[in-house]
Amino acid sequence: MPIASSAFVPSHVARLDLYQPGKPIDELERELGITGAIKVASNENPLGPSPRALAALPAALGQLHRYPDAAGVPLRRALAARIGCEAGHIALGNGSNDLLYQLVLATCDVTDEVLTHECSFLSYRLAAQVAGRRFVAAPTTPELACDIDALIAAFTPHTRLVVVGTPNNPTGTVIARAGLDRLIAALPERALLVIDEAYTEYAAQWPEVDHADGLAAWRREPRVIVLRTFSKIYGLAGLRIGFAVADPAVIDVLGRVCRTFHVSSLAMAGALAALDDTEHVAQGARHARRAIERYLAEIRGPGVRVYPSLGNFVLIDCGRPSAPLYERLLRRGVIVRPMAAWGLPAHLRVSVARDADLPRVIAALNDELAA
Ligand SMILES: Cc1ncc(COP(=O)(O)O)c(C=O)c1O
Structure with missing residues (x-):
């Protein structure tokens, strides 16, 4: 007799909602009996992992019988040197998602709230809900960007964690410098501000667009926590490693709530090598900007709108329910991400593709959007 949960x-x-990840390429190819499917559904780096990380991994394999260095000292020191802070300002996580979950666990009491805005990364909501904490989403601007005034208006005596992504996933929008300053000035005394910068290296490729710098904000305000990841531009999503930059008091509590040996030795070895791979990062950022410019210029259809993005993806308002479009694109071997779970049933999110794949992705989208 099965038992009921x-x-x-x-x-x-x-x-709890179940997080729906992008459909894996192998699964689609098996289902349809096809080869050569293109996945542009999970904002991965289509250029592949950092070659330096790949070169560093074989040496780490011979030590797999050992537990990882729980304190992650070499990587934290290298990150601190890069950022210009102390190793004590850095916590490592099993992806930056892990650090979000840890932050809720470490800082939110039973009546505390996690505040973000609508159309932000789904993990913000999941991290709050898994811990049984109240989740609040303020409205966005009509352009689906973070509305600083609406966020400030949503502050309550229970607000503990305010979480914003810049660039934000799935909209690709950024927070301007003055907007972030205003948010920090209004931050309730008991609240912490988490700035998720998973795509910050891509945003740096757009110097003409005013966007806030989370680390500069953290240097001015110790209640700021910056999250970054090796999953995006470094191309190491499969290794699961990210980091937080924060006040030592925050780093200390993260170290208490994290699971034992939560970051693998392979992940740390790969990340350490990838950090020095400036050429791979520069290539990834240049490529993403070019691809986004092509999406903006070339994707079209009646009622269709492509949102400008400083990440490695664009959000497309299809002007009609996007679920059937998603299914038809799958049958063409193009895996995009439907956005209904984000509260955007007419939208698709499309990550940047390799140059060789871009024409097929754009042609498939335009065919379906024209229909
Ligand atoms: C805004 C944002 N933050 C964090 C992450 C998660 O990154 P990680 O793989 O480091 O857990 C993602 C991944 O899609 C993201 O879009």
């Missing part, structure tokens, strides 16, 4: 799970767990 309601018999043993608390109500906040029973209500």
Whole structure:
């Protein structure tokens, strides 16, 4: 007799949404009996992993019988040297998602709230809900960007974590310098501001667009926490490693709530080598900007709108329900991301593709959007 989960799970767990990741290439190819599918659904680096990281991994393999260095000292020191801070300002995570979950666990009491805005990264909501904490999403601007005034208006005596992404996933929008300054000036005394900079290296490729620098904000305000990841431009999403830059008091509590040996030795070895791979990072950023400019210039159809983005993806308003379009694109071997779970049922998110794949992605989208 199977048992019902309601018999043993608390109500906040029973209500949890299941995170729907992008469809894996192998799965689609198996289902359709095709080869050569293109995945532009998970904002990965289509140029592949950092070659320096790949070269460093074989040496780490011979030490797999050992537990990882739990303190992650070499990588934290290297990151600190790069950023211009102390190793004590840095915490490593099993991806930056892991650090978000840890932050809720470490800082939110039972009545505390996690505040973000609508159309932000789904993990912000999941991290709050997994811990049984109240999640609040302020409205965005009509352009789907972070509305600083609406965020400030949503502050309550229970606000503990305010989480913003810049560039934001899935909109690609950024927070301007003055906007971030205003947010920090209004931050309630008991609140911490998490600035998720998963795509910051891509934004740096657009110097003419005013966008805030999370690390500069952290240097001015110790209640700021910056999250970064090796999953995007460094091309190491499969290794699962990210980091937080924060006040030592925050780093200390993260170290208490994280699971034992939560970052693998391979992940740390790969990240350490990737950090020096400036050529791979520069190439990835240049490539993403070129691809986004092509998406903006070439994707079209009746009622269709492509949002400008400083990340490695664009959000497309299809002007009609996007689920059937997603299904038809799958049958053409192009995996994009439907956005209904983000509250955007007419939208698709499309990551940058390799140069060789871009024409096929754009042609498939335009065919379907014209229909
Ligand atoms: C805004 C944002 N933050 C964080 C992450 C998660 O990164 P990680 O792989 O480091 O957990 C993503 C990944 O899609 C993201 O879009």
